[in-house]
Amino acid sequence: MDLSTLAVMDLKGVILAAGEGRRCRPLTQTRSKVMLPVGNRPFMEYVIRALAANDIKEIYVVVGYQKERVMDYFEDGIDFDVNITYIEQNELLGTAHALLKVKPYVDEEFLVVNGDNLIDKRAIAELVMAEGENVILSALRRHSGDYGVLIIDNGLVKEIIEKPGRPCSGILNTGAYKFTPEVFDALKQAPISERGSYELPETIMHMILEGVEVRPQITKGIWADAIFAWDLLNANNLALGMDEPKILGGVEEGAVIKGPVHVGAGSIIRSGSYLVGPISIGEDCDIGPNAVILPSTSVGNSAKIGPLTEVRNSILMNDARIGSSSIVSDSVIGASCTLGDQVVVETGDCVVEIEGLFQRAEFGAIIADDVSAGARVLASPGTVVGTKACIGSGAAISGMIKRDSRVIC
CATH class of the missing domain: 2.160.10.10 (Hexapeptide repeat proteins)
Known part of the structure; x- marks a missing residue:
């Protein structure tokens, strides 16, 4: 697949940006995790720029905690060459609950991306072009046990092991997805997680058990997260390589x-x-x-x-x-x-x-x-x-x- 000549379909994008990011405290005492800066830009700016670079210009942002900071910074999206509609999640009941808020606005295939991840245009392009109606963008990583790990069989996701709690290598769930509007039916029946909230990974696992095909798309692009505040340093190092430096001062x-x-x-x-x-x-x-x-x-x-x-x-x-x-x-x-x-x-x-x-x-x-x-x-x-x-x-x-x-x- 030649991503440089990619013809992107007319997709809408959904950014989940309602949570605080409690494990990044105390930095999130005054801002949500999506607004933490790496490479001198908030996490969510990289997400928006990656979507815009793939001609995904209609973006719905689900906001909640410290929503004013998000809305004041990005406004209507015109400075980022996109059109942003904000949807409020009044009760922070999880990512599945947040995505269900978008149902009235989406009637065709769409992307979902966490606003507190670092992601580049290549990773988004791979997700767009991936085969299948339900796709999880995944990454090969060694990690500390704080991410969902995908179990793959014959090109399909068979199981999502949420946060195994021990260091391991595997295929990680990046929290970026491609769905059709049929996913909203599953979201209405989302099971409650061990944390007492309604989360996308548990919902997708329920879909798999019901016989729905979910495919992984392993990215070769840039993707990073910051589970804890000190993880920002690694994300910052990656972000510094994503922009062309200029001496303007x-x-x-x-x-x-x-x-x-x-x-x-x-x-x-x-x-x-x-x-x-x-x-x-x-x-x-x-x-x-x-x-x-x-x-x-x-x-x-x-x-x-x-x-x-x-x-x-x-x-x-x-x-x-x-x-x-x-x-x-x-x-x-x-x-x-x-x-x-x-x-x-x-x-x-x-x-x-x-x-x-x-x-x-x-x-x-x-x-x-x-x-x-x-x-x-x-x-x-x-x-x-x-x-x-x-x-x-x-x-x-x-x-x-x-x-x-x-x-x-």
Whole structure:
């Protein structure tokens, strides 16, 4: 199949964007998961761009948690060359319940995509052209047991094992589907899941048991998810390779830029700074002088990185500030955070408690929006800081720091 000459049918797209993404807390305390930025764009923007690139211009977005942020950012879709209709899921009762909300708007074959995944136009094209009326876009991955695994026999899905809970390799359910309107009859009879909600995988499994053929389409395109907040770093690395970098801002004499580095309009890279891509720097940022930014880093709009500070493999959201002589590695820094001078975020193996479960990971810190930290703060690996926490100068922090906390040394 030659995807470059693909003739795409007139399909409608449905984006499921109602949930919070609780396991990405505390970053989702102030925004839904679909609005978490990777490569300086929200997850859902990549979904919309992938649909638009395949000439899927009529898009229905099911919203719920923090819906205003989604609607304010994407509006009617005209800036993304699509037409968006918003449908509200008042009660967050699962993905099957969310999709059923779209029934009055769809009377032909359509696509369903989770708004909180990173996906490219190739993956969407493969789904569009896949044979069969009911298709699951799938991916070959080794994973930690947090995804649905497909059991395939003679080219058909025979079973969906939801979140086996142990590391394994397999064919994963990406959460992207192609359906005909007949799926709505199955959705009306959706079984309740162990979580007490109505979910698409359980509904599809019920369809399979009733004799409906469901086919997998293994993608060769880009697909990634972020189960936990630190998974954003991997998705960010992939996203940085999806856009063509441009130098739109100013670069002072003596600054060194190597590899693919994007510098947004109005930003300034000051003398002596050293940048190695892939990097994306948003608009109206102030970097340096003598700052070091190393690969797989995104810096949001109106952010500032002070002199002699080093940042690597990290995400800084809009309006974040880092003072001078600081070191930040493998971390996510939320919007409007302020970190003082000589702040050090260590990185390494750690165990983190999320939603009552202990997860082993390797990262520096996850710092939610509007956090302030004074000078000479030391953050141990696996530090998670809630929204609007205040960390005093000279403090050493680790573990979970709750929302609105005050930490003094």
